[in-house]
Amino acid sequence: MAKPVLWVVIPCYNEEQVLPITAPWFLKKIQELTEAEKISINSRILFVNDGSADKTWEIIRDLAAQDEHYIGICQSRNRGHQNAVLAGLMEAKDKCDITISIDCDGQDDINAMDRMVDEYLNGVEIVYGVRAKRDKDSFFKRFTAEGFYKFMKFLGAEVVFNHADYRLISARVLQHLADFEEVNIFLRGMVPLVGFQSATVTYDRAERLAGKSHYPLRKMLALAFNGITSLSVKPISLITSFGIGFSVVGLILMIWAVIRAIMGQTVVGWASTICIICLLGGIQLISIGILGQYIGKTYLETKHRPRYIISARTWEKEERKYLEDNNS
Incomplete structure (x- = not known):
């Protein structure tokens, strides 16, 4: 059996501090x-520059000049982590047998790659890297992260618990993943939808080696909300259920109010009226907001805009000249 060609896909955004450490x-x-x-x-090791504002792309070009195992592509602008990973996977799908996507900050244990490749050699098409524990996270981050996966499952989205974007995917699976053309990308939920035999590999996650995390709470919440609305329509069903429930309660209260009025037992209830109006008003605004998110996503999908644009590759003509100049 021929040895598989592996491309390690590494998204990079403003990683000039950590990249020289982790690339070796x-x-x-x-x-x-x-x-x-x-x-x-x-x-090969494929670095995907996600429109970095620092010297990340220059470092990638220098690495490619030093060793043929390093290659890189540069996006025309910053499009986000998920789009950067997808760009790398789509670039690799026709050039290798397997890919492993991993962040470049050194937090994911690269030694787990050995077990991922072993699983592939045993016939597995997708291998998910799963965190063994979250003991190094703060209570808030651990609670919100684990709650996110449980909430996603409750809403009907198929995600692997405690799995981020550290995974092995075969070229055959990538060919089918390419058929998923949605603009709103959430790979943690899209990859399981492709199917094929899968396995998990657990590992311990370390602290970031250098630089700052590019996923603060605001971006994490945005990613979670994007994943929910991209993979599940259950929130709309919940809105409908809430609407039916409150309608039934409202009907009962209306009948009760009419009976009280007939019996002459009505009293002015300003506070209770205001509370009910505020409660229902808040629920209505939230419901409209959720519906608006789905409508907005539908609007973006109909545009069929490209999910990424590659502006440069280290193996193209102008880049080869740069590499030759640096090697001379």
Whole structure:
């Protein structure tokens, strides 16, 4: 059996501090897997520059000039982590047998790649990297993160618990993933929808080596909301259920009020009236907002805008000249 060609896909956004540290780690891991005869010598490390405002792209170009295992693509502008990962996967799907996507901050254990490749060699098409524990997270982050996965499952979205974007995907699965053309991308939910045999590999997550996290609470909440509205319409069903429930309660209260009025037992209830109006008004505004999110996503999908645009590749003509100049 021929050794599989592996492309490690690494999204990068303003990573000039951490990239020089972790890039040699990825290269060493590729070399170890090659020496163990698990992957082909033609395997590569693909950095995806997501419109960085610092020297990330210059570092990627320099790495490509130093070693042929390093290659890179540059997006025309910042389009977000999910789009950057997808751009790398789509770039790799026709050039390799398997991909492993991983962040470049050094938090995900690269030694888990050995077990991922072993699973693939045993016939598995998708291998999810799953965090073994969250003991290094704050209580708030652990509570919100685990609550997110449980909430997603409750809403009917198929996601792997405690899995982010560290995963192995075969080229065959990528070919089918390419048929998913939605603009609102949430890979944690899209990949399981493709199907095929899958497995999980657990690992311990470390602290970020350098730089700052590009996923503060605001972006995490946006990602969670995007995932929910991209993968499930259950929120709309919940709105309908709430509407029916309150309508039934309202009907009962209306009959009760009429009976009280006939019996002459009505009293002025200003406070209770205001509370009911505020409650129902808030529920209506939230419901309209949720419906608006779905309508907005539908509007964006109908535009069929590109999910990413590649402005440069390290192996193209103008980039080859840069590499040759740096090697001379």
